[in-house]
Amino acid sequence: MNFSKTIIRWYNKNKRDLPWRHTKDPYKIWLSEIILQQTRVQQGLPYYETFVKKFPTVHHLAKANEDVVMKTWQGLGYYSRARNLHYSAKFISKNLKGKFPNNFEEIKKLKGIGDYTAGAIASFAFNKPYPVVDGNVFRVLSRYFGIKTPIDSAKGKNEFVEKATLLLDKKNPGTFNQAIMEFGAMKCVPQNPDCGKCPLKNGCEALANDTVSALPFKSKKNKIRTRYFNYLIIRRIGKILIRKRTENDIWKNLHDFPMIETKKNVSYSQIKKMMGINPKYIILNPKSFKHILSHQIIFAKFWETNNINYKTTKNMVYLSKNQLHKFAFPRLIERFFDEKTIF
Ligand code: SF4
Incomplete structure (x- = not known):
């Protein structure tokens, strides 16, 4: 069985039951994606639930007072996410009459949305064939295919996006994207992954070459x-x-x-x-x-x-x-x- 099929099969058996996986509403998917950037699922989940309850539609979020939005976000960190969310909600509510854009390029024009989030919304909400390459995906791809190009270089980013695009299940891009991200979050984890029980172990380059702990490779360290x-x-x-x-x-x-x-x-x-x-x-x-x-x-x-x-x-x-x-x-x-x- 090939890489994509194995990953999707593993996902269908093992995925976590998360509320944003039960909706195709682009507004809710967008909320979940912004909340989950730099944030663990367990920490982000209650915030997602509170946001959906307090601001059930993009119009509710657009109309909210900025201090209320910031207060609701308090504790999640990276506050530019909340500011951009609010700004874009106002734009969608007023300029697009509440209709969330449904193509990658238009989604990417919204403030605070880059390639990754645009790909996630386009594929999860509209089933469009765009890859998502987050930290989990970098890790799975670099280990399985033994890719040593640094993930924090422009060359590396292009290489990983190309690889993810090639692997994408064009009929089920949303499911494939969810599957590879979940696989990275649950199975091919940063420290001590359980390679012995991994369904991809037979084809995994990093496992064969004993480079699991060295990949993915980064060129620079963050300056503090x-x-x-x-x-x-x-x-x-x-x-x-x-x-x-x-x-x-x-x-x-x-x-x-x-x-x-x-x-x-x-x-x-x-x-x-x-x-x-x-x-x-x-x-x-x-x-x-x-x-x-x-x-x-x-x-x-x-x-x-x-x-x-x-x-x-x-x-x-x-x-x-x-x-x-x-x-x-x-x-x-x-x-x-x-x-x-x-x-
Ligand atoms: S064998 Fe280990 S390193 Fe390779 S994909 Fe599976 S969990 Fe990741």
Whole structure:
């Protein structure tokens, strides 16, 4: 039996029962695909269910307030996904009258959708013959066919997409794509796959050449950036000063506290000087956190001050305890809330 047939047969017997596998609604498939980017199924599942319940159609999502969308996404990380989802929902609802585009090129024009997601929606919702090549697919193909071209190079990406296109079951592209992704997620896993019980073991190049743990191959390692954040905790009559982040970064439109970023760790007297704090105001010893993201390590200090004359900007507001839960915060700020009783 060939590679594609074996994979589909394995999938039909072993696939997980997941809600987005019971629908052809492109809106729901799109939601699931965006949620599952960089996210494990177990973590993404409750978010998918909440989104579908709160925003059952693209019009509901389009009409939602941005803070509500961000709050619903809170905890999933990579917040640009939520911003793009909301932006594209508004576009589909208004400009396309709610009709999701049904061809690959048009789907790819939506904000936040690349080749992978466009291929997934085109094949799962519309049964169109486009491959999907995610991390799982890279791993299965590189191991089974012994492909050593780095997956993070343009050459590698083209080679893997060509291979996946050749293997695609043209009558059942959606099923084939689901099958190979599921096989990578469940069977040909990154660490210690159970090759002895693998239905593809007889043709697997990596198994034959003892290169399973070395594949897929990557050329570069991620560069990790170290950053130092100094948050200012400022209270006024039972409220705390919060700012909406406007910087064009991963946390755009989430909320945190006024913050001073420094090149290195700063001391009590340095931060007092930077804040232009009048000696009559006090700053308490900070609460410190080390927060690790995929490309950054953040050393955060939360400095509490009674400086009520702090100069606010228009994206800052004093919020009470009851108002706080309506807004979305990065995980780092949630960690601070978890450890510190601020009201
Ligand atoms: S034999 Fe091992 S490495 Fe090869 S496809 Fe199966 S699980 Fe993956």
